[in-house]
Amino acid sequence: MTDVVAYETHGAVAVLRLQNPPVNALSHAVRQGVMAGMDRAEADPDVRAVLIVGAGRAFIAGADIKEFGKAPLEPHLPDVCNRIEASPLLVVASMHGVSLGGGLEVALSAHYRVAQPEARVGLPEVHLGLIPGAGGTQRLPRLTGAGPAIDIITSGRHVGAPEAGQLHIIDRIEAGDPQTVGLAYAQALLDSGAARRPVSEMAAPAPVDWDATYAKVLRKGRGQISPAQAVRAVQASAELPFAQGLAEERRMFRDLMQTDQRQGMIHAFFSERAVSNLPELKDVAPRSVEAIGVIGGGTMGAGIATSALLAGLHVVLVERGQTAADAARARIADNLEGALARGKITQEQHDGMLRQALVVATDYAALSDVDVVIEAVFEDMAVKEAVFAELDAVCKPGAVLATNTSYLDINEIAAKTSRPADVIGLHFFSPAHVMKLLEVVVPDQATPQVVATGFALGKRMGKVAVRSGVCDGFIGNRIMRAYRTAADHMVLEGATPFEIDDALTAFGFAMGPFAVSDLAGLDIAWAMRKRLASTRDPAERVGRYPDALCEAGHFGRKTGRGFYVYENGAVVPNPEVMERVTAERTERGITPRSFSPEDIQRRYMAAMVNEAAKIVGEGIARRPLDVDMVLLFGYGFPRYHGGPLKWADLQGVGSVLADIETYAQEDDFFWRPAPLLKQLVADGRSFDDLNKAAQT
Ligand code: 3HC
Ligand code: NAI
Numbered sequence: 001m002t003d004v005v006a007y008e009t010h011g012a013v014a015v016l017r018l019q020n021p022p023v024n025a026l027s028h029a030v031r032q033g034v035m036a037g038m039d040r041a042e043a044d045p046d047v048r049a050v051l052i053v054g055a056g057r058a059f060i061a062g063a064d065i066k067e068f069g070k071a072p073l074e075p076h077l078p079d080v081c082n083r084i085e086a087s088p089l090l091v092v093a094s095m096h097g098v099s100l101g102g103g104l105e106v107a108l109s110a111h112y113r114v115a116q117p118e119a120r121v122g123l124p125e126v127h128l129g130l131i132p133g134a135g136g137t138q139r140l141p142r143l144t145g146a147g148p149a150i151d152i153i154t155s156g157r158h159v160g161a162p163e164a165g166q167l168h169i170i171d172r173i174e175a176g177d178p179q180t181v182g183l184a185y186a187q188a189l190l191d192s193g194a195a196r197r198p199v200s201e202m203a204a205p206a207p208v209d210w211d212a213t214y215a216k217v218l219r220k221g222r223g224q225i226s227p228a229q230a231v232r233a234v235q236a237s238a239e240l241p242f243a244q245g246l247a248e249e250r251r252m253f254r255d256l257m258q259t260d261q262r263q264g265m266i267h268a269f270f271s272e273r274a275v276s277n278l279p280e281l282k283d284v285a286p287r288s289v290e291a292i293g294v295i296g297g298g299t300m301g302a303g304i305a306t307s308a309l310l311a312g313l314h315v316v317l318v319e320r321g322q323t324a325a326d327a328a329r330a331r332i333a334d335n336l337e338g339a340l341a342r343g344k345i346t347q348e349q350h351d352g353m354l355r356q357a358l359v360v361a362t363d364y365a366a367l368s369d370v371d372v373v374i375e376a377v378f379e380d381m382a383v384k385e386a387v388f389a390e391l392d393a394v395c396k397p398g399a400v401l402a403t404n405t406s407y408l409d410i411n412e413i414a415a416k417t418s419r420p421a422d423v424i425g426l427h428f429f430s431p432a433h434v435m436k437l438l439e440v441v442v443p444d445q446a447t448p449q450v451v452a453t454g455f456a457l458g459k460r461m462g463k464v465a466v467r468s469g470v471c472d473g474f475i476g477n478r479i480m481r482a483y484r485t486a487a488d489h490m491v492l493e494g495a496t497p498f499e500i501d502d503a504l505t506a507f508g509f510a511m512g513p514f515a516v517s518d519l520a521g522l523d524i525a526w527a528m529r530k531r532l533a534s535t536r537d538p539a540e541r542v543g544r545y546p547d548a549l550c551e552a553g554h555f556g557r558k559t560g561r562g563f564y565v566y567e568n569g570a571v572v573p574n575p576e577v578m579e580r581v582t583a584e585r586t587e588r589g590i591t592p593r594s595f596s597p598e599d600i601q602r603r604y605m606a607a608m609v610n611e612a613a614k615i616v617g618e619g620i621a622r623r624p625l626d627v628d629m630v631l632l633f634g635y636g637f638p639r640y641h642g643g644p645l646k647w648a649d650l651q652g653v654g655s656v657l658a659d660i661e662t663y664a665q666e667d668d669f670f671w672r673p674a675p676l677l678k679q680l681v682a683d684g685r686s687f688d689d690l691n692k693a694a695q696t
Helices: 028-043 077-086 102-109 124-128 136-144 144-153 163-166 177-191 212-218 226-239 243-258 260-272 299-310 322-341 347-357 382-393 410-415 448-462 474-494 495-508 513-520 522-533 546-551 575-588 595-619 624-634 644-651 651-666 675-683 686-693
Strands: 005-008 013-018 049-054 090-095 098-100 112-115 120-122 291-295 314-318 356-363 372-375 400-403 424-427 439-443 465-470 564-567 570-573
Touching: 005 028, 005 382, 013 028, 013 177, 028 049, 028 077, 028 675, 049 102, 049 177, 077 102, 077 243, 077 314, 090 102, 090 177, 098 102, 098 322, 098 546, 102 120, 102 136, 112 163, 112 177, 120 163, 124 144, 124 260, 124 382, 124 564, 136 144, 136 243, 136 291, 144 212, 144 226, 163 644, 212 226, 212 513, 226 243, 243 260, 260 474, 260 644, 260 686, 291 299, 299 322, 299 424, 314 322, 322 347, 347 356, 372 382, 372 474, 382 400, 382 410, 400 448, 424 474, 439 448, 439 474, 439 624, 448 465, 465 474, 465 624, 474 495, 474 513, 474 575, 474 624, 495 513, 495 595, 513 522, 513 564, 513 624, 546 575, 570 575, 595 624, 595 644, 595 675, 595 686, 624 644, 624 686, 644 686, 675 686
Parallel strands: 013 049, 049 090, 090 112, 098 120, 291 314, 291 372, 314 356, 372 400, 400 424, 439 465
Antiparallel strands: 005 013, 424 439, 564 570
């Protein structure tokens, strides 16, 4: 018996206890251990039932994801599941914590299932670019019917024990030590003479409209393959005998294992966990944070305050005057109302947050006791400097002073205080109580403890925190500017903004860049272009057609017209756009050429990858995976591509560099290959090699 699966007998019941911390993933050793445990139990004439239980915080979190991509070793998980189900002994699973993926599939192979009231089950393989591969798509529908099984498998959601009970996924809910509960249940089943009950022998589920369901799931997945494949696998459970359905599931699982999407999703899974794991902060304790200050209660300040309240923090918000203070309070109340309506908080929590945890003031003195202050006033250096001078005067020693600036130089802001070591950037994204990304921007003098406090606060607020150095736009906005410019250039050269948006939604983005501009407001980028005009290199090509739209008063959604016209719920291209683009092309002497969707995708991605490589090369981002997570959690980058630098690896960094060098023949001002990209190609290395080197 291996260490990872303990074996003991209690009367007529053999217990197989999985002990593979932290979450009992079904590694090769665990699979071997379960097989050996089943053999041993069946060989013991005194044993009549087997109880499978997990040690630690979960029953089983699924297959061991770290083994994916390597040669699979026997026994394979489907064989383990079939072995369990086919046992002549009565098999019971006692589930606590999570039973996910292969973990639920093991439980579904048992003949009876008991779970703790807080237990959660699910088949989240689609989040890894896969479908369940050990019978989940064949056994689950036999218990729940096809509709609920499709919902659970295609969404990958966690199902709580009460719902799982109603759906017949579990037979009983009982609180207590999982092994004790499981033993009692197994004994009761033996005492009552209960028969073995293999799910595979249950009736196949009734059919649903497979093609319509497939089409719906495919559309919703925006190009993600695995959820739609899962519908076909469930269809097999209804149409084929069990063994054939299982073989069909296995074939699809193996095919999906070979896809770039699977690699992209698994990169995202591990990077999401690695991103806040910085070696230099390993032994650094963050300062304790219970109360935060927020300066400015506009779009961002109100969102940040809401997010902090939802995380259980006390918030003191300071605005310029009573009217602005009232407006800020109303914004926060509105946000909390939304959280209440969506069931995220109870009425009591809502009232407590609004009445006790939140103070809205107009006097900076109210900030004397807060642990962290986040400034979110206008994007204007003079205003920010004045605010930081006030903070310097009123905040207690040891308070972290943070700015939410999008572009301004945080070193300059820090230098204006008497405590630059306590100043950092905490760059939230709009709407701040919804968006998961937080860039923790680290100026030269910030101490590791201050940085660690930023990360700890981000975690508490449920954010994915990413470290960034100081530069214009930090990681995300700097990259956005590059790919936006590539899109504008394509428009000047012959593509329409609408073709570009279509090509990029086909790539998997939720929205194309021009639709995003309409949402953000065209006036914002216009103001920035004006600000940068005086310092711009004359060789830089900047389209004038967006200025013309703004001059005509078209600021996007908020004015009903931008790149698109928004009328009566319909969205159609604004005909004025191409009139202005055509005029500008004529003025510039450009003969428009056509761009295929693939041309558009490659140029856009090349711009993104090139800027990202510069950012990693300059040390603004520590690792390629940091950039990937910024784009995934802040900019709607499709998760199944893993992030721009994972995408580049999957294409081959050499082919991306070759694209950039081709484009540079037309415009060597914008298309300057990143030195790091050239270096990687020369060395035959990938971005992932850099990630791995940084982990060790
Ligand atoms: N395999 C390998 N490692 C796993 C794992 C798995 N299935 N699940 C979690 N881990 C690791 C994490 O990487 C992390 O490692 P680290 O400490 O070195 O960073 C550690 O376990 C703890 O995980 P979290 O930090 O995520 O802890 P949480 O408590 O926040 O979440 C969880 C726990 C809900 C189990 C979450 O980790 C999770 O969702 N895991 C993935 C579950 C999953 O997708 N299972 C399906 C696998 S595919 C499959 O089973 C195929 C089959 O159908 C054939
Ligand atoms: P906003 O204009 O909606 O809000 C600014 C608020 O600050 C106003 O309510 C104003 O009354 C208040 N204010 C101004 N001076 C003040 C002072 N001295 N003391 C107290 N309050 C004061 O602006 P928004 O969009 O919330 O932006 C704020 C900051 O966040 C800017 O630095 C911006 O660059 C940054 N940011 C904005 C994002 C966005 O999408 N809007 C995203 C990320 C960062």
